[in-house]
Amino acid sequence: MECVFGMVGKGFAIVVADTSAVHGILVHKTNEEKIMKLDSHKLIAASGEGGDRVQFSEYIHKNVALYQFRNGIPLTTSAAANFTRAELAAALRKNPYAVNILLAGYDNHTGPSLYYIDYLATLHKVDKAAFGYASYLSLSMMDTHYHAGMSLQEAIDLVDKCITEIRSRLVVAPPNFVIKIVDQHGARECAWRQSLPSASPTFC
């Protein structure tokens, strides 16, 4: 039931994730942050097995940070995505991580980019992508309305259209979503979409 999707616009990349932490039929919390800031200009949106999701994201985050400390320069989004894929691939036939990832980043020379990395270590550089049941609903929405070089407002409108579809058509739709963007100014939270207002957003 986890929903993660994202797309690339003009000078930015946007990722959206639901914020429900679910265990069976019980919702533990409705403000779980599934999009982590990988470094100043990268976001990693992960969905999948609870423990694996956090464990793997943190592992990638620490390795990306270590690279920067060792070498004085940050990894490019492409390099980070390939590194992530390689880690998933190495673990795949031993003790695999059950995590799907959308990696969004901004590089000075190449602009914004979005990478689709699934739990089998498939890697694709894409303009738009989605994981989970949400993909059935949001991909078709994006196929209709997405075009290259959308402004931030156009992209957020499309995100809202996708969220509306998810809420109306998915039998157990998550109530709340977080929207994060990354552009030349960095990676940051953009907005929340809450249909359960009692769960207030907390900042880690």
Added chain:
Amino acid sequence: MSRRYDSRTTIFSPEGRLYQVEYAMEAIGNAGTAIGILSKDGVVLVGEKKVTSKLLQTSTSTEKMYKIDDHVACAVAGIMSNANILINTARVQAQRYTYAYQEPMPVEQLVQSLCDTKQGYTQFGGLRPFGVSFLFAGWDKNFGFQLYMSDPSGNYGGWKAAAIGANNQAAHSILKQDYKEDITREEAVQLALKVLSKTMDITSLTSEKLELAEVFLAPSGKVKYQVCSPETLTKLLVKFGVTQPATDTA
């Protein structure tokens, strides 16, 4: 007295020296000189060949210059067999990086990685250090053209111009005088050949005794590593006045 402390590589002498590392550098002091010069539009590497014989098959192999990856090359001074091992290690490290990140390895990281390997041989394992010094020339998108020098201790530094092997101090002092900041690649070639002709203790310089390689950007934007052919090298030597034209060689 300090002789007691120099047969084991991995212990300090009472004066705080690592004798095996110093002896390795002595060995390199007998090897053919290699000079590297960093210019605005490329890096020039020049080496003195010690093994010169008419019987040598020189068509494809080089004695001093080696390509590590598409964007990095090196010149060596020292024991050739030792150099081959390290060159292979550097090549593997470069490919391992590209395998992980799908990008060329930044030059300094490659040098650092190789130097970490060299350092290991000065601290543990009981094996002697490698008797090789390197000049690494390369290009990456972070810092453009770069020149690095590394020695058997595993220390390295970034240089604008550097020399290793025999007479490297003499070469260094000439380079210090004649190097200028905005030197072009062509001027760097000229300077390198000039310095080598002064430090090599032979009467005339011919293309059989030298190797010249350049790392630069082709018009397409790709990094090119080019070893100069003997014919072109002879022409350059004549052009820059560091050799007698049309002398017969033994």
